[in-house]
Amino acid sequence: MVELKTYHTNCRRANLLSITLSLRTMQSLFCCHTKTDDTHTGSLTGQKHNGQNQYTIVVFGRTGAGVSSLVNLVAGSAVAQCHADTRPCTQRAMSYAATFAGKQFCIYDIPGYRGHSPDAEITGIIQDIENERGIDVLVYCLRRKRDTMMPDVFREIRRVVPRDVPVVAVVTELERQEGTMESWWTTSSEAGKVGNGEALGKMGMTFEEHACVTTLSPEDVMRNEGFSERRSRSQEAVRRILAGQCTEVKRNPMPNGIE
Ligand SMILES: Nc1nc2c(ncn2[C@@H]2O[C@H](COP(=O)(O)OP(=O)(O)OP(=O)(O)O)[C@@H](O)[C@H]2O)c(=O)[nH]1
Ligand SMILES: [Mg+2]
Numbered sequence: 286m287v288e289l290k291t292y293h294t295n296c297r298r299a300n301l302l303s304i305t306l307s308l309r310t311m312q313s314l315f316c317c318h319t320k321t322d323d324t325h326t327g328s329l330t331g332q333k334h335n336g337q338n339q340y341t342i343v344v345f346g347r348t349g350a351g352v353s354s355l356v357n358l359v360a361g362s363a364v365a366q367c368h369a370d371t372r373p374c375t376q377r378a379m380s381y382a383a384t385f386a387g388k389q390f391c392i393y394d395i396p397g398y399r400g401h402s403p404d405a406e407i408t409g410i411i412q413d414i415e416n417e418r419g420i421d422v423l424v425y426c427l428r429r430k431r432d433t434m435m436p437d438v439f440r441e442i443r444r445v446v447p448r449d450v451p452v453v454a455v456v457t458e459l460e461r462q463e464g465t466m467e468s469w470w471t472t473s474s475e476a477g478k479v480g481n482g483e484a485l486g487k488m489g490m491t492f493e494e495h496a497c498v499t500t501l502s503p504e505d506v507m508r509n510e511g512f513s514e515r516r517s518r519s520q521e522a523v524r525r526i527l528a529g530q531c532t533e534v535k536r537n538p539m540p541n542g543i544e
Contacts, residue, residue, distance in 0.1 A: 333419040333536075339382065339391040340531035341418055343411055345442070346426035348373045348397025350433040351457045354500035355426045356394040358520050359383060359527065363502065365394040373397060378410050386528035391418075403441035412445050422530040423452045425492070426500075429459060429469055429481070436488040451493035451530050454485070455523055460499035460512045466519070469497045493530065496522040 334341075342359070346352045353365040353375055360383040368374030378395045395410050414420055423446065427433045443452070459466040470482035478484060482495065498519030499512065506512040 334421075335418070337418065339389045340421040340527075341391050341393070341414065342422050342424060342527060342531070343393040343395065343414055343420050344424040344426055345395055345407070345411065346397055347401075347433040347435055348375075348399055350397060350426050350428050351500045352397055352426045353394050354502065355424065355455055355457065355523070356381065356392050357502070358498075358500050358516070359385075359390075359392055359523055361385070361520070367502070373399070378414070385524050388528055388531060390527070390531065398435060398438050401435050401437060403438050408438075408441055408445060411442060415446055415450065420446065420450050421536070422493075422527060423450055424527075425452055425454050425490075427454060427456050429456055429462075429474065431474070434485065434488060434490070436490055439490045451535075453526055453530065454490070454492040454495040455500075456481075456495065456497045457500040459497050460501055460506075460515050462497070466497040466499065466515060470495060494526045496526055498522060 344352050344356055344359075346355075349368070349371075351367075353367045356365045357363050357367070360381050364381040365379065366374055373396065375394055375396050378393055380391050380393045383390045383392055393414060396407055398404050398407055411420070411423070423442070425439065439452075456469060459469050462469050471480040473480055473484070479487065485491075496519070499506075499515050500519065501512060501516060503516070506516045
């Protein structure tokens with residue numbers, strides 16, 4: 286049994302990169318934790334995605350924003366550990382297999398950014414996943430609160446990840462939003478200011494698509510029918526976006542002009 290590679294946020298990235306890995310280890314590293322496909326060969330042929338039948342999703346955000354909760358919502362079960370207190374919980378990147386919309390996915394839960402400045406270790410995790418297996422879609426998990434908005438981090442991720450990798454936004458903690466959860470995007474959290482979605486754009490954060498949701502756990506919504514219904518709709522909305530972004534056509538676009 287080969288030990289799964291982990292990224293400890295307190296490890297120096299240089300040390301990680303200096304580790305020499307066997308072929309077998311390389312294969313284990315970037316396969317999903319709950320493996321459904323053993324044919325993956327990483328980037329060993331040098332071709333992006335390399336014929337994998339699992340689409341790769343990476344969720345990132347400020348620590349505590351709900352990254353792991355969002356992974357669980359998408360996966361459909363409590364695969365990732367979420368925190369119950371104020372300490373950062375996810376200390377290393379983990380990946381989980383999920384199947385929905387007739388497709389297989391490998392979803393990465395990674396440590397949260399600790400502040401608003403780019404963190405080379407965490408961005409390095411994203412880069413490594415892109416280099417090893419190719420990312421189909423990046424998911425930026427935000428809360429409705431402003432302190433989860435990280436324009437400098439977003440810019441840095443956009444700089445290092447190829448432009449053809451889409452970034453979608455998922456705004457959480459909207460179980461109590463008046464009207465629809467989606468209304469958060471168009472209304473303003475500050476009197477007299479532009480809508481929240483537009484405000485994100487003005488900060489330089491634009492997205493391929495977005496969803497406004499709640500990522501409360503099934504236990505948290507158990508006694509509240511309204512929250513429970515919103516959670517179900519949240520799962521549907523996020524999965525629909527991810528399935529739409531993860532297609533063979535997007536992986537292999539036809540040359541210009543060819544239908
Ligand atoms: N009210 C509310 N709380 C949420 C929601 N989503 C997650 N939480 C809570 O937020 C806390 C943090 O959630 P996590 O998913 O562990 O957050 P994280 O971003 O993975 O945090 P780290 O791994 O520590 O970086 C937990 O107590 C969750 O129950 C939501 O939609 N609404
Ligand atoms: Mg987490």
